[in-house]
Amino acid sequence: MGKKLLLQNDNVPGIDTYEVYRQHGGYTSVEKAFKMTSDEVVEEVKKSGLRGRGGAGFPTGMKWSFLAKPEGVPRYLVCNADESEPGTFKDRYLMQRHPHLLIEGMIAASYALGANTAYIYIRGEYFYIVNILEKAIEEAYTAGWLGDNIQGSGYSLNMYVHPGAGAYICGEETALLESLEGKRGNPRIKPPFPAVKGLYACPTVVNNVETIAAVVPILNMGGDEYAKIGIGKSTGTKLISASGHIKKPGVYEIELGLPVEEFIYSEEYCGGILNDKKLKAVVPGGSSVPILPAELSLKTPTGEPRLMSYESLSEGGFVSGSMLGSGGFIVMDETTSIVRNLHTFNRFYHHESCGQCSPCREGTGWMEKITHKILDGHGTLADIDLLWDIQRKIEGNTICPLGDAAAWPVAAAIRHFREEFEEYVSNPSSIVDVKHYYNIHNLVEA
């Protein structure tokens, strides 16, 4: 069994209630933090090597240390619970089953940052979790962990849940802040960064749910001890959302550095490919990261076993590697149409583009149209080159990373599975799912 830090009490009945959570050592990290200065708490997080768990992997302690502290200006901690990256559902799992772990981490983090107000921005589709969080926050207020002068420490914190309303872009931190201010979720031009001008133009830290939850074990065990878990600069544990063609989909906490092969095939995790089919491809870190064909997902380009870590998954760059991303691990068996899967991604990014930047607004639309055309049996070889050309013109040319996120899946699908695209355009009758497609849309068969 790998080490469990976030889900160690996952099977404890009633762990979502304050009483049970407290009995199992809940809120001790806050007690510990109150005995330290806020800078010492930041230092522990720095020592832990914790990196942002939302997808970018930026060192959390460093992000915290960038926070501006002008006199007389309030600071904010905002939890990014807008989990929307296709293939990712670990924050949902954590909040639903362990709401107090998030609240505890937010109190410790807010104390470290000197924030007296903290918001949890949660995607609107998770409204049933809003109820769970509201209840847990109420319990925390009643038990004296929120409000004025918490546990006699002299430190005060108010915490609120704020629902979004259906927009992937609000997972981008400046779009999230716009949305929290009651506006459209259009990302801001940076700089200034939120650490200087964030919510209401005040210094703000935005952290992912899992990142904030990880502060709890870090303070409990100490940053140095946490840094011993994992491999190299990928310290600690990570929640992986496993989905697609596997026997046991679900959320698994792994120690970073676990071999990909073990994760897919061992009974402890995914349990192998559904119906014992062959592995075709893996999207290891959410829809935005490059897809890897079976051989490159199990082995690095140099033939070493591929590991679940920031470094190993990106080994080979975008030519033969990918990214750990959000840990949204999508597995595809040998029957999967890579083109059709890509089409679902293209449709997704087109739907979710905020429309501010032309390359993304127009480019995502064209990419969706072209994969649609190819699936329709009307594609040409030139369309494959056009797809490639469009994604290249989006990447790096937008205000926020959604453009890159839309471009990378297209580039990787063509890079690794070009023959499949060519087969589709040169021999449309071979398209196994064309008939299915026509049925779905009640169209007249060609």
Place this chain on the structure above:
Amino acid sequence: MSEVKFNDETLAVVHNLMRRYPEGRHKSALLPILHLAQAEFGGWLSPATMDYVASILNIKPVEVYEVASFYSMYNLNPVGKCMLEVCRTSSCWLRGADDVIRHIEKRLEIKVGETTADGMFSLKAVECLGSCGTAPMMQVGKDYHENLTLEKVDELLTQFTNEDKHSRYCDANTYRKN
């Protein structure tokens, strides 16, 4: 439709929500208030509803329109009492979401984006709802229905019809009384 005005209980919740944000920043409460308005006033945001929300927050109506039109959970046109939102992105597609959509279309004799003639059901195909490990799935109101099979879909549709179900994401009891 009856007058667009929150009852006293909901209005108290609305004012509580506005107090969650600093002085002068009550516009922040726009998204949660629009959700409450949609739930209370027929499942969609009519111009009258949006104007009413603007008046509560003391902001211009256009500030509400531009927000309401940005987010996919707000309906700017009337929808059926019970909205079926079926996820169709990658992981759900891999596990048969297209079959679920096709099945519902056939059974209800509507297509994606349409409402049944009796006004009971609307069918919407949506993008990733974070239920990839329990795919395929659909959301109805705030409830997630997961690991769907066609049989399970049939049972749910029968149940919703019998219950005359209204789908809502939230109500006045969603939030704690701070």
